[in-house]
Amino acid sequence: MSARSLFRTAGVVLVAFGVSGCGVPGPATPAEAMAPLRRDLSLPAKGDRTEAVTVSYLVAGDPVGPRLILVHGTPGAAEGWADFLSDPPPGLEVVALDRPGFGLSGPEEGAMTTLDDQANAVAALLPETRPAILLGHSLGGPIAALAAARHPDRVAALILLAGSLDPGLETIHPLQRVGAWAPVRSMLPRPIRNANAELLDLKPQLEALRAELPLIRCPVLIVHGTDDDLVPFSNTAYAAANLTGACAVETTVLEGADHFLPWNAVAAVRAAIARAEEIRC
Template structure:
């Protein structure tokens, strides 16, 4: 131990650990926002068990409901404000602060996909015979996928945007495990700690999710960039192979696009939502004949 403490490399790791963990945990410090509400987008709270879920809402109160989930880290305002600022006619958009992030309380980490999906259930509504559409970016992708599996009668379709679904593609660096234990974890703020814990747990959570994928019966749309270095495009063929029971399954591949679809590819995400809505309307018309 004395030799370790005297080691220059040891102290370099100690001093640089917060920055290293920030890099490993997918750009931790830059994607939170302090946004509460404005004239276009309102904030509401919903008690779900012991969680006070905070979410943003905008659009037609009687329209097709679409719920957006951010990845890790992040929050509703930082990731989805522009989407909620410009809601198309006939839609109601909601973006939640996932447990552990943003204004959702208590600010306690929830790594289990089942528990994260469960907080969505009270927001899942059916209007005009059509259930709720879910859009999940990055780690939000497996959360909305899990919700589709768990609530088949309430979720009408999902858009997985740059989603991490293949457990074999998950890699946790040694430094992330170091950052998850004292005294190193004390160097990180709450957002960084929560993000790191989610990423460490994700592979195991995806293995629990994998057996459910074939049973997903809803409409599925995948949007992914070929230049995504954080969640590789190889996740897409995995989803194609596993989601064999989907009512429809379509992939939008964006050549040269990186991971940040909610800022750079909002049109493609909207089109994926519109396409699910069209499929639901076609189903409704067919059933009415």
């Protein structure tokens, strides 16, 4: 393939991701306002990874209150939750992480694209002595769900916001395979490169996650828009059917809402957070 064709193909892949995830709405709060809230933690080396990985995150709100951990989709970054950090729900400490491979988190080279790796990063932010609420948007949904399944004693509630859990609904666009081809991949920005890697391998990982969903014991709130063109609304039925160990499962249907709930349905997201605080089993 000629250099011109390579650049053209890379451009097409970028456009494809722009339509399906990158060219999305964003928070009203400017990203620059988040800089004073930035913190870091280190994930120790594990398995084939021989070096520690820095996980960058933003924190705001009540430092002694229950911790709300916000998990973005793919691609994404902690600043996407800026409206919830600039105006945190009363009484909560709000933490939004750059998932490994995105934003200011490592690794710079290579990717941590498995749900297991990503859930471990989320689990590192779970407090030892305070309750935690996990909220995952889009691909952040199965990541948060896996963290809740692995740490049932440390998660008080789980919110699945337009979460992608049903492996039967996962499809791969031919351009995604083009984007995985080394010459094209090398020209893609890091977040697009890593997002593509996550999505290409997502279906078998969601199939494996199915066995762990019944291990979630906390209340689960499912929030999804009926006009979601990226993560089908029918994910809600799959989630409810497989969360058999949860002490309560509540589904909020947002009529006419699209996929971008953190920015287009802020009031509904805040209502789900408030409900997660009050629900008890």
